Amino acid sequence: MAMESTPAGAATAIELRVAARTEVADGVVTLTLQHPRGKRLPDWAPGAHVDLTLPCGLTRQYSLCGNRWDAYTYRVGVLREADSRGGSAFIHDELTEGARVALGGPRNNFALVPSPRYVFIAGGIGITPLLPMIAQAEMVGADWRLLYGGRCRASMAFLDELHAYGDKVTVAPQDEDGLLDLSAWLPAPRQDTKVYCCGPGPLLDAVERRCADWPAGLLRTERFLAKDQTPVRSEAFEVELRRSGVSLTVPPDQSVLQAMNTAGVHVLSSCRQGLCGTCETTVLAGEPDHRDSILDDEERAHGDCLFPCVSRSCTDRLVLDL
Amino acid sequence: MTSTLPNRQLPSTDVDPFSPEVLEDPLPMQAALREAGPVVRLSRYGIYAMARYEQVHAALTDWQSFQSAAGVGLSNFRYEQPWRPPSLLLEADPPHHDAPRAVLSKILGPRALRTLRADWFADAEQLVDQVLAEHEFDAATQLAESFPLRVFPDAVGLPRQGRENLLPYGDFLFNAFGPANDLVERGRPHVAELSAWVDEQCRRANLEATGFGAAIWAAADRGDITHEQAPLVVRSLLSAGVDTTVHGLAAVLYAFATHPEQWQRLRREPGLARVAFDEAVRWQSPVQTFFRTATTDVDLAGTRIAEGEKVLMFLGAANRDPRAWHDPDVFDLSRDPSGHVGFGMGIHQCVGQHVARLEAEALLTALAHRVEHLELAQQPRRHHNNTLRAWHSLPLRVHRAP
Incomplete structure (x- = not known):
């Protein structure tokens, strides 16, 4: 216990426990995630997502849709994808309460920026990042409305929570109301109105077409691209510290930072949650498994640096400029 | 002072952490507070204090329970009017804190600073060469003040004129987090003028087209923050970006002047410059204190801190x-x-x-290449500030490397 607050002891990569798994609509479950020992989870803001590495080895991204005033719990909503590549099927069919998942992030490419007015447009499971945004818009007293579409009412998650917002929320199941009436919801752009949209590709395409001539920054969307990333490894990997001439093995239960410390190579760090950026280290060879909250997609793709307090390796071997 | 303490044994003391004696040497009081307990009542101000790592770390990270928007000084903004519009970063809570923080984190992030690195290293070499023309000099003013004042305002994009206002502005700001004592009163006659100058520099028209300041305004154009927020975010750079680094640099120079074997180690391993700076920041802690305010009744290490109470x-x-x-009292690069x-x-x-860290790395690297040995030429003098562990002078004698 005392060790955990001891500054020199680096944290291991964070693993979360599935504290609850709840069916909330047809084909949608929510997972409640907590630290196995009840510790605080890394801070996040609306629009953030996490990478979850499932026991089957797949890594998938999910928007956080809980309440960040509860620092001990994450909630994500997971749709069973019709053409699932395994991640959502695994969560629906096999993941049980008590199971462990590894955490990357949270990262935020879809931050809620300050505005007096918001229009939120959600399609299906795209409602998840918008839920905490709506809560926040309500909290700061912004003028907001939500248009929420889905295949049919039974497939649309969180209707009970949204009901509390009254007529600020328009629920438009396709089998009752047809396609979303974007022309009514997105008339001419207004500087005082930010539009946030998340949902399936065709909805995002339609919204982007509709807003193509708008000034930049008024429409903000999030699109989860199914990326064929190298699967992360749960086994140990080698790290070579080229300048120090040291090679070491990072076992699954240690962070790179911790393994380096054990080997007597100290890298300055601070938050040890992949947030502050202090331990940034140059990667000379190998492919990092980024689990920080700092790099954007482009920076991750470069693969030229990593944050050893949380990030790991996709390849057998990483070579660092240390 | 009434409170809902369940714990009648809560240690209490009437020590004044902002008295001249304590500001001159805070270490004995700090040790006494740590020993007294995880939470201590400061009867003089009717507030709680924590001095142990575990509780301080817990309070700093638990923004849900310990807020900043009621002020991070003694003054409680729930009841008292702040002396200037509150900072959008330091004196704000989520959700309002999110956007300004996200914008500034990116602009001041390590990846964004890469473009400054070569220039700052060259600037440090130039300054050090100039200063080392003498064997004895005041490192507080000639290095610790000069270097940040040389590189940082340029990086922000400030005009040359008026930069001498930055240090006194910061000094007042950091004093104002404490009680309204002599230190605050002494600064008060100048604060309107200093504030007016600072506010003026935050306007877009007064900032260079490249630089941190312009980048903040560009973020407003993208809608990531509002145009009303932009000048206040620039103000944060001018408020927190100068005095803190000045006294951090002075701290590391003082550390090396008094630990010659550590200086030899840095000369052998210049890659330790960043570690050295952080070790000096730990050892001297240029920012000594900040306050938070409980957002709810919080139980901390057996003490009930009532909603709305200030915690130091x-x-x-x-x-x-x-x-x-x-x-902990040892300055050691092995740590x-x-x-x-x-x-x-x-x-x-x-x-x-x-x-x-980049400023420190640049300055220490330049010095390590040129200075074989440094020592105190005279007893250094502290500068008293309610928040900062600061220096008035740091007279050094140096022996140049052959």
Whole structure:
């Protein structure tokens, strides 16, 4: 216990426990995630997502849709994808309460920026990042409305929570109301109105077409691209510290930072949650498994640096400029 | 003072952490507070204090329970009018804190600073060559002040004129987090003028087209923050970006002047410059204290802190807590200072820490290449500030490397 607050002891990569798994609509479950020992989870803001590495080895991204005033719990909503590549099927069919998942992030490419007015447009499971945004818009007293579409009412998650917002929320199941009436919801752009949209590709395409001539920054969307990333490894990997001439093995239960410390190579760090950026280290060879909250997609793709307090390796071997 | 303390044994003391005696040497008081308990009542101000690493770290990271928007000084903004519009970063809570923080984190992030690195290293060499023309000099003014004042305002994009206002403005700001004592009163006659100058520099028209300031305004154009927020975010750079680094640099120079074997180690291993700076920040803690305000009744280490109560966190004491650090009073490059709270911790952790480290790395690297040995030429003098562990003078004698 005392060790955990001891500054020199680096944290291991964070693993979360599935504290609850709840069916909330047809084909949608929510997972409640907590630290196995009840510790605080890394801070996040609306629009953030996490990478979850499932026991089957797949890594998938999910928007956080809980309440960040509860620092001990994450909630994500997971749709069973019709053409699932395994991640959502695994969560629906096999993941049980008590199971462990590894955490990357949270990262935020879809931050809620300050505005007096918001229009939120959600399609299906795209409602998840918008839920905490709506809560926040309500909290700061912004003028907001939500248009929420889905295949049919039974497939649309969180209707009970949204009901509390009254007529600020328009629920438009396709089998009752047809396609979303974007022309009514997105008339001419207004500087005082930010539009946030998340949902399936065709909805995002339609919204982007509709807003193509708008000034930049008024429409903000999030699109989860199914990326064929190298699967992360749960086994140990080698790290070579080229300048120090040291090679070491990072076992699954240690962070790179911790393994380096054990080997007597100290890298300055601070938050040890992949947030502050202090331990940034140059990667000379190998492919990092980024689990920080700092790099954007482009920076991750470069693969030229990593944050050893949380990030790991996709390849057998990483070579660092240390 | 009524409170809902369940714990009648809560230790209490009438010590004044802002008295001249304590500001001159805070270490004995810090040790006494740490020993007294995890939470201590400061009867003179009717507030709670924590001086142990575990509690300070917990309060810094738990923004849900310990808010900043009621002010991070003694003054409680719920009841008292702040002396200037509150900071959008330091004196704000989520959700309002999110956007300004996200914008500034990116602008001051390590990746964004790469473009400054070569220039700042060259600037440091030039300054050090100039200063080393003498064997004895005041490192507080000629290095610790000169270097940040040379590189940082340029990086922000400030005009040359009026930069002499930056240090006194920061000095007043950091004094104003404490009680309205002599230090605050002495600064008060100048504050309107200093504030007016600072506010004026935050306007877009007064900032260079490239630089941190312009980048903040560009973020407003993208809608990531509002145009009303932009000048206040620029103000944060001018408020927190100068005095803190000045006294951090002075701290590391003082550390080396008094630990010659550590200087030899840095000369052998110049790659330790960043570690050295953070170890000095831990050891001296240029920012000594910040306050938080309880958002709800919080039970902390057996003490009930009632909603709305002020809590004083002794960062400097936490950084020397023997419960967390081995031989905490020793300045030692062998130590891993990671995890110190000299830059704070959590969502409000110093957004400029990478800037400070780069400045330190540049200055120390230039010195390590040129100076074989440095020592105190005279007894250095402290500068008293309610928040900062600061220096008035740091007279050094140096022996140049052959």
